[in-house]
Amino acid sequence: MVQPEIPTQQSAEIVFPINADSTSQNTPKLNDSSIWHSPELWVSDQFHVGRTSIPATSTGTDGVDNHSSSPAIMEEMVTPVPVTPPVVTPLSSAELNNNGECSNAEELNIPAHNNDVNDDSHYINDNDHCSIDHKLHLYKYHTLFFVPSQKHIHIASSMASPSHFITLFLLLLGAFARARDPFACDPKDVTTSSLPFCRVSMPIPTRVKDLLGRLTLQEKVRLLVNNAIAVPRLGIKGYEWWSEALHGVSNVGPGTKFGGAFPGATSFPQVITAVASFNATLWEAIGRVVSDEARAMYNGGAAGLTYWSPNVNIFRDPRWGRGQETPGEDPVVAGTYAASYVKGLQGSNGERLKVAACCKHFTAYDLDNWNGVDRFHFNAKVSKQDIEDTFDVPFKMCVQDGNVASVMCSYNQVNGVPTCADPNLLKKTVRGLDLDCGPFLAQYTENAVTRGLLNEADVNGALANTLTVQMRLGMFDGEPSAQPFGNLGPKDVCTPAHQQLALEAARQGVVLLKNHNPSLPLSNLRHRTVAVIGPNSNATVTMIGNYAGVGCGYTSPLQGIGNYAKTIHQMGCADVACADDKLFSAAINAARQADATVLVMGLDQSIEAEFKDRTGLLLPGRQQELVSKVASASKGPTILVLMSGGPIDVSFAKNDPRIGSILWAGYPGQAGGAAIADVLYGTTNPEGKLPMTWYPQGYVSNLPMTDMAMRSSPNRNYPGRTYRFYKGPVVYPFGHGLSYTNFVHTIASAPTVVSVPLDGHRHSGNTTISGKSIKVNHAKCNKLTVGLQVNVKNTGSKDGTHTMLVFSTPPAGHWAPHKQLVAFAKVHVPAGSQERVGINIHVCKFLSVVDRSGVRRIPIGVHNLHIGDVKHSLSLQPATLGVIKN
Numbered sequence: 001m002v003q004p005e006i007p008t009q010q011s012a013e014i015v016f017p018i019n020a021d022s023t024s025q026n027t028p029k030l031n032d033s034s035i036w037h038s039p040e041l042w043v044s045d046q047f048h049v050g051r052t053s054i055p056a057t058s059t060g061t062d063g064v065d066n067h068s069s070s071p072a073i074m075e076e077m078v079t080p081v082p083v084t085p086p087v088v089t090p091l092s093s094a095e096l097n098n099n100g101e102c103s104n105a106e107e108l109n110i111p112a113h114n115n116d117v118n119d120d121s122h123y124i125n126d127n128d129h130c131s132i133d134h135k136l137h138l139y140k141y142h143t144l145f146f147v148p149s150q151k152h153i154h155i156a157s158s159m160a161s162p163s164h165f166i167t168l169f170l171l172l173l174g175a176f177a178r179a180r181d182p183f184a185c186d187p188k189d190v191t192t193s194s195l196p197f198c199r200v201s202m203p204i205p206t207r208v209k210d211l212l213g214r215l216t217l218q219e220k221v222r223l224l225v226n227n228a229i230a231v232p233r234l235g236i237k238g239y240e241w242w243s244e245a246l247h248g249v250s251n252v253g254p255g256t257k258f259g260g261a262f263p264g265a266t267s268f269p270q271v272i273t274a275v276a277s278f279n280a281t282l283w284e285a286i287g288r289v290v291s292d293e294a295r296a297m298y299n300g301g302a303a304g305l306t307y308w309s310p311n312v313n314i315f316r317d318p319r320w321g322r323g324q325e326t327p328g329e330d331p332v333v334a335g336t337y338a339a340s341y342v343k344g345l346q347g348s349n350g351e352r353l354k355v356a357a358c359c360k361h362f363t364a365y366d367l368d369n370w371n372g373v374d375r376f377h378f379n380a381k382v383s384k385q386d387i388e389d390t391f392d393v394p395f396k397m398c399v400q401d402g403n404v405a406s407v408m409c410s411y412n413q414v415n416g417v418p419t420c421a422d423p424n425l426l427k428k429t430v431r432g433l434d435l436d437c438g439p440f441l442a443q444y445t446e447n448a449v450t451r452g453l454l455n456e457a458d459v460n461g462a463l464a465n466t467l468t469v470q471m472r473l474g475m476f477d478g479e480p481s482a483q484p485f486g487n488l489g490p491k492d493v494c495t496p497a498h499q500q501l502a503l504e505a506a507r508q509g510v511v512l513l514k515n516h517n518p519s520l521p522l523s524n525l526r527h528r529t530v531a532v533i534g535p536n537s538n539a540t541v542t543m544i545g546n547y548a549g550v551g552c553g554y555t556s557p558l559q560g561i562g563n564y565a566k567t568i569h570q571m572g573c574a575d576v577a578c579a580d581d582k583l584f585s586a587a588i589n590a591a592r593q594a595d596a597t598v599l600v601m602g603l604d605q606s607i608e609a610e611f612k613d614r615t616g617l618l619l620p621g622r623q624q625e626l627v628s629k630v631a632s633a634s635k636g637p638t639i640l641v642l643m644s645g646g647p648i649d650v651s652f653a654k655n656d657p658r659i660g661s662i663l664w665a666g667y668p669g670q671a672g673g674a675a676i677a678d679v680l681y682g683t684t685n686p687e688g689k690l691p692m693t694w695y696p697q698g699y700v701s702n703l704p705m706t707d708m709a710m711r712s713s714p715n716r717n718y719p720g721r722t723y724r725f726y727k728g729p730v731v732y733p734f735g736h737g738l739s740y741t742n743f744v745h746t747i748a749s750a751p752t753v754v755s756v757p758l759d760g761h762r763h764s765g766n767t768t769i770s771g772k773s774i775k776v777n778h779a780k781c782n783k784l785t786v787g788l789q790v791n792v793k794n795t796g797s798k799d800g801t802h803t804m805l806v807f808s809t810p811p812a813g814h815w816a817p818h819k820q821l822v823a824f825a826k827v828h829v830p831a832g833s834q835e836r837v838g839i840n841i842h843v844c845k846f847l848s849v850v851d852r853s854g855v856r857r858i859p860i861g862v863h864n865l866h867i868g869d870v871k872h873s874l875s876l877q878p879a880t881l882g883v884i885k886n
Contacts, residue, residue: 180298180299180300180301180480180481181237182478182479182480183236183237183239183470183475183476183480184198184234184235184236184237184475184476185197185198185235185476185477185478186235186478186479187478187479189235191235192234192235193235193478195210195214195234196210197210197211197214197476198476198478200477200478204351204468204471204472205468207471207476208464208467208468208471209464211234211467211476212460212463212464212467214234215231215234215463217446217449217456217459218446219231220456220459220460220463221441221442221445221446221459222442223463223466224434224435224436224441224442224445224459224462224463224466225435225436225437225438225439225440225441225442226240226241226242226254226435226436226437226438227239227240227241227254228240228241239304239470239475240253240254240255240304241255241304241306241435241437241466242254242255242304242306242308242437243255243256243294243303243304243305243306243307243308244256244307244308244309244547245290245291245294245307245309245345245355245357246270246271246309246310246311246325246546246547246548247267247268247269247270247271247274247286247290247544247545247547247548247669248265248266248267248268248290248293248502248544248548248549248551248669249265249266249290249293249294249297249303249549250547250548250549251549251550252547252548252549253304253308255303255304255306256297256302256303256304256549257302257303258302258549258550259302260300260302261300261302261489261490262296262297262300262302262303262490262493263550264493264494264549264550264551264552264553265293265297265493265494265549265550265551265552266289266290266293266493266494266498266499266501266502266551266552266670267502267544267548267549267550267551267552267669267670268286268289268290268501268502268505268506268669268670269502269505269506269509269666269667269668269669269672270324270325270544270545270546270548270645270666270667270668270669271310271311271324271325271326271327271337272315272323272324272325272326272327272328272645272666272667272691272692273505273506273509273665273666273667273668273669274286274505274508274509275327275328275333275337275509275691276508276509276510276511276664276666276688276689276690276691276737277505277508277509277687277688277803277826278333278688278689278691278803278805278824278826279508279803279826280336280337280340281340282504282505282508283337283340283341283344284340284341284343284344285344285501286341286344286501286505287340287341287342287343287344287345288344288345288347289344289498289501290344290345291344291345291346291347291354291355292485292488292492292498293492293493293494293498294307294345294355295354295355295485295488296488296489296490296492296493297493298480299480299481299485299486299488299489300489300490305353305355305356305473305475306355306356306358306405306406306469306473307345307355307356307357307358308358308360308406308408309341309345309357309358309360309547310325310327310337310338310341310342310357310359310360311325311326311360311361311547312326312327312334312335312337312338312359312360312394312395312398313326313334313360313361313365313366313391313394313410314326314329314331314334314366314390314391314394314722315327315328315329315366315646315691315692316329316366316390316708316710316721316722317366317367317613317700317703317705317721318614318617318646318647318692318693318694318695318699318700319370319613319614319615319616319617319646319700319705320366320367320368320608320613320614320646320705321368321369321608321609321610321611321612321613321614321646322366322368322546322609322610323366323608323645323646323692324545324546324608324644324645324646324666324667325545325546325547325645327394327691328691328692328734329691329692329693329721329722329723329734330691330722330723330724330734330820330821331389331390331391331393331394332393332397332820332821332822332846333691333821333824334393334394334397335393335394335395335396335397335398335401336397337394338359338394338395338397338398338402338404339397339398339401339402340402341357341402342357342359342398342402342403342404343402343403345357346402346403346404346405349484351472352472352473352474352484353405353469353472353473354484354485355473356405356406356469356472356473357402357404357405357406358404358405358406358407358408359394359395359398359399359402359404359406359407359408360407360408360410361408361409361410361411362392362395362407362408362409362410362419362425362430363387363391363392363395363409363410363414363419363425364380364382364387364391364410364412364414364419364708365380365410365411365412365419367380367412367613367705367706368610368611368612368613369611369612369613370613370705370706371704371705371706373705373706374611375410375411375412376411376412378411378412378413378706379412379413379414379415379416380412380413380414380415380708381415381708382414382415382708383709383852383854384852384853384854385711385815385850385851385852385853385854386708386709386710386711387414387854388850388854388855388856389710389849389850389854389856390710390724392429395407395430399430405469405472406469407430409425409426409433420433432461432462432465433462434461434462434463434465434466435462435466445459493552494552494553498552499552499553499670499671502669502670502671503671503674503675505669506665506668506669506671506672506674506675506676507675507678507679507684508687508688508801509665509666509668509675509688510663510664510665510666510668510675510676510679510684510686510688511663511664511686511688511689511690511736511737512661512662512663512679512686512688512737512738512739512740513654513662513663513664513690513732513736513737513738514653514654514659514660514661514662514738515660515661515738515740516657516659516660516661517637517660518660518661518740519637519638519639519660519661520637520639520660520661520679520680520682520740521679521680521681521682521740522564522565522596522637522639522680522681522682523681524564524565524681526595527565527595527596527636527637528565528566528595529565529566529567529568529593529594529595529596530561530564530565530566530567530568530594530595530596530597530598531567531568531569531570531587531590531591531593531594531596531597531598531630531634532557532558532561532567532568532569532570532598532600533569533570533571533572533587533590533591533597533598533599533600533626533630534571534572534573534599534600534601534623534626534641535571535572535573535574535575535576535578535600535601535623536557536576536600536601536602536604536641536643537556537557537558537569537571537572537598537599537600538556538557538558538559538569538571539556539557539600539604539643539672539673540554540556541554542604542605542643542667543556543643543667543668543669543670543672543673544667544669544670545605545645545666545667546605546609546610551669551670552670553670554670554671554673555670555671555672555673555674556672556673557598557600557641557672557673557676557677558673559673559674560672560673560674560675560676560677560678561598561673561676561677561680563674563677564677564680564681565595565596568590568593568594569590570583570586570587570589570590571583571587572584572586572587572599572626572630573621573622573623573626575604575606576601576602576603576604576606576607576620576621576623577606577607577620577621578619578620578621578622578623578626579621579622580622581622581625581626584625584626584629587626587630588629588630588633589633591630591631591633591634591635591638592633592634592635593635594634594635594636595635595636596634596636596637596638596639597630597631597634597635597636597637597638597639598639598641598680599626599627599630599631599638599639599640599641600641600643600676601619601623601626601627601640601641601642601643602619602623602641602642602643602644602648603620603643603644603645603646603648604643607620608644608645608646613705614646616697616700617646617647617648617649617695617696617697617699617700618648618649618697619648619650624652627640627652627653627659628652628656631656631658631659632658634658637660637661638658638659638660639659639660639661639662639663639680640653640659640661640662640663641662641663641665641676641680642662642663642664642665643665643666643667643668643672644664644666644667645666645667646692647690647692647693647694647695647731647732648694649694649695649696649697649731650662650694650731651696651731654731654732663676663679663680663686664688664690682740682798685739685740685741685798685799685800685801686737686738686739686740687737687739687800687801687802687803687826688737688803689735689736689737689803689805690732690733690734690735690736690737691734692722692734693722693723693726693730693732693733693734694730694731694732694733694736695726695730695731696729696730696731698729699719699728702717703718703719709721710722710724710725711725711815712725712726712727722734723735723818723819724817724818724819724820725817725818727818735805735807735821737803739796739800739802740796740798740800741794741795741796741797741798741799741800741831742794742795742796743792743793743794743795743796743800743802743829743868744792744793744795744868745790745791745792745793745804745867745868745869745870746790746791746793746870747788747789747790747791747867747870747872748789748790748791748836749787749788749789750786750787750788750789750865750872750874751786751787751874752873752874752875753874753875753876753877754784754786754843754874754875754876754877755877755878755879756774756779756784756843756858756860756876756877756878756879757779757780757784757879758774758778758779758780758878758879759777759778759779759780772859772860772861772878773849773851773857773858773859773860774857774858774860774878775855775856775857775858776844776848776856776857776858779843779844779858781842781843781844781845784842784843784844785840785841785842785843786840786841786843786847786874787838787839787840787841788806788838788839788840788841788865788872789836789837789838789839790804790836790837790838790839790867791834791835791836791837792804792827792829792834792835792836792837793829793833793834794829794830794831794832794833794834795832796831797831797832798831799828799829799830799831800828800829800831801826801827801828801829802826802827802828802829803824803825803826804824804825804826804827804837804867804868805821805823805824805867806821806822806823806824806825806839806841806865806866806867807819807820807821807822807865807866807867808820808822808841808846808847808863808864808865808866809863809864809866810847810849810859810863811859811860811861811862811863815849815850815851815852816849816859817849819866820846822841822846822847822865823839823840823841823846825837825839841865843858843876844856844858847859847863847876858876859876860876860877860878861875861876862874862875863875863876
């Protein structure tokens, strides 16, 4: 059994620890950092997926008509699959709201890249080897698959006797043993097993070329869609490309089915919550567990090997219903998450893939359905500066640092061109469009070739990328059980270790927003009876957000708190809509009786989801009224716990002294209730930080979601977006998060001047604009780093893990960000002690900015580094005086 690697805490190193020592008896069990620069073509070992349009009469999961002006702008849409969770906790109808993406998509492949930060011409090397062998798939819902030279990236309640249990267990094992026959190249099939494309000893490109030469055009075109046909005469079975694994194996896509030997899978916190940990090691560990379970389910015939995850779009507007799926608003955090999670999913076995991941949705997609504008018809007008500086950064890092197998293009247009049909995006930035999530290519490609509108060579190019990914996955290597990961099965899904990691991830993602007096942690001695109130107080499926599957088991907040204290439970509101006050009086009475009151409020998928953007930032319905009335009546401290993917304006609670503490739990996954309780009672010292800005309601009152500009514009009363460009009032800022102890920073050592060496071989124009700066591709960047040594002292009485964020304020004028995150680290510091943390900041990657023309530059002059309350001034100077000219 492959267990998740839980790194040992190295308190003085930047190891992003996972707190392996944390234990809990509360979890139910089913069974016992990157280089990027100016516009260029990204290189990687992957493919691209896209989606075709849906007929005008079709509707999405929310009942909204899904019209598309172009078959190339569709991405993912799915009808949720009804499931029965394998737990005894009753589920409300409001909690059964998972919806999904695909109705149609395509993929795109990208060639391999080098890591030379100076190369700003494209994201892929232009040498013949890479151009031929590495492709990236894009999505219409299209996916781009990346193909390296030897690698490819694709883009019941009755009782039973013990004998009955034994019989069932044996039946399940028998079903698993028979479930997965070879996808192709079955050694028992003498007519095909000896064909060249089945010979594992041969290079993958040679095998792919041989297989392409044996396929007819009719067969080829029907392999260009997600439900690829079988080719019996060549011993190849049909394959469903579309599976999802956003934060655990999901049944949103048709490629995955729960039941039988696989009733559920470990459901980790929603991405926005996991990212609040700022722990890249944790993100990769989650990916490893998810891919273990995915491989186990594939071996059992219950899942595929190609997963259209992660979502790495920027959480630009706080109302976006899918912001919960993203790594937040900072492009470097999003890119680091993307690379880390992808590495965990795909493994580290060279050209071989454990599963194939897909970074989506490329690009500038962050609107679903707002004020009559839907994603299929939205034209995102984006400047070159914002594309390079914000929207494309996570994708570039995903490709270059994560080596992702595929990329999916988005639903929308960018500057008037559908992303899934934009030659600049598909040929000059990423390459190819290889797979259609939908029937379009299967229906029309053959006729297009016959009419001369398309060359069969184009079909071969796309298919070569997808076949390469399948070969990298081992799907043409014969008997699955004899391959790497072939031993994984039901015993490797929902293991105690996997569920413990889900609990630890939830603990690390909880953010303490307010702690007046302080009110937390609660005391087992003083707070023996707790009123647990609110529409999310006994939530289970709500905790796993969207793009989720069936958890191994669920611990609701009520159950988690019940492990520490006697509880008095009242809903207060029938659901998160909280349309009336019929249940208020019972909730108020409960608060009067208890030693402490915990209100679990917030949102769910009925408020924010795919196809459903929010209209405002306040708590829904009469939730605020309930909170205030309960806080007024409470005998003991009142704690507000919020579940949501997006930010909520809780200024009323922040400013109300009767509400002692506020926790944000996001959507904390299957073990969320246990994690919340552990934080409430101090078993866990909170360490999470907000990965997005929490704005007041006034911020969105006159701000269209359709305005894509990141930078503020006083002339048109435009406030700007995210902490990098918005300077107005906030409820809580990006990076905010309290602890039960206090940490103090001091800089032990840091340079005050750093010389930037120039590359004399680069001659492409003046290096200055709006003051002194050096084009990134004019600098020798490879080893150009700034090293800092920071002492972190725990001056409080509790041990704690500190999340250290390092920001830089550049000197480059009004087109540069106000500040930007340049590094983050985790360090565990026992009470009263001090640890030293080393930080290395890559100058070209993290101290550069982007000018109005979309050119990345290193500003010359003083950069101010901020770590908490400490500021350090660093002067960047050119190593050679003068200007590089043409």
